Amino acid sequence: MDRDTKQKLKRIWFLRSLLGLAMLVTLGFCLRQVQAVSTHTAMHRQAQEQLQTQELRQLLRQLLRQTQEHLQEQLQTQEHLQEQLQTQEHLLRQLQTQEHLLRQLLLHMQQVKQELRQLLLHMQQVKQKSNQAWLFLGLSVLGCMALLLLLLSQQNQVSLTLTGQLFFPEECIAELEALHQRMKSQQRPLWFIRLKMLQEIVELLWAFHVHIKFENLWLPGKNSKMDE
Structure with missing residues (x-):
């Protein structure tokens, strides 16, 4: 081979x-660039x-706060x-208590009303009995006074004694006879003797008949009587 070829x-x-x-x-530069790009990409990722993650955490925190607030509400x-x-419930109990009261x-008022009716009936009965008793007593007193005046006008001691036994005890009759004899022995006027005897008889009638029957009107019971 020649030099030119070599x-x-x-x-x-x-x-x-x-x-x-x-x-x-x-190739090395490309590899480095690829590594740098991959590293940058990984870092970016x-x-x-x-x-x-931070945004999710913030969202989760907000959701937790909102959930807690909602739960508290x-x-x-x-x-x-x-x-x-x-x-x-308390108001209902109070209403029930007031309704019961x-x-x-109302029951108490009805009972009081019935008692008042009974009391009025009793008062009417007492009034009727009182009127009847007063009428009977008045008639009795008038009859007795008329009878006594008739007896005194006759001046008959035997008739006075027999008639007095119908109304008074024996002691009262004896006292009346003694009073009559004493006034006669004293020679009192006839009108004075009659007036005095009439006064004594009226007082005895009041004491033994009128006063006792008047007190018996206010005693309890229908047939109760005061002992004479």
């Missing part, structure tokens, strides 16, 4: 070596993931409803 071969080999070296350098609302229910009051 030089050409050397040049070709040198160019090929340079080309291979350039390719190696380019990590940053995005961190940002997303629900608890407050439930407590308020329970208080209202307790208040309504009103029923008892």
Whole structure:
């Protein structure tokens, strides 16, 4: 081989070596760029993931806060409803108690009304009995006074004694006879003797008949009488 050929071969080999070296350098540069891009991409992804994670955490915190606030509002609302229910139950109990008291009051008023009716009936009966008793007593007194005046006008001691036994005890009749004899022995006027005897007889009638029967009107029971 001549020199020109060798030089050409050397040049070709040198160019090929340079080309291979350039390719190696380019390949290394490309690999570094790829690594840098991949690293940058990974870092960017990590940053995005961190940002997303932070945003998710913030969202979760907000959701938790909102949930807690909502739960607190629900608890407050439930407590308020329970208080209202307790208040309504208390009012219902008060209304039931008042209704029971009103029923008892109505029953008591009905009982009082019945008692008042019975009392009015009893008062009417007592009034009727009192009127009848007063009428009977008045007629009895008038009859007795007329009979006594008739007896005194006759001046008959035997008739006075027999008639007095119908109305008075024996002691009263004896006292009347003694009074009559004493006034006669004293020679009192006839009108004075009659007036005094009439006064004594009226007092005895009042004491033994009118006063006792008047007191018997206010005694309890229908057939109760005072012992003479």
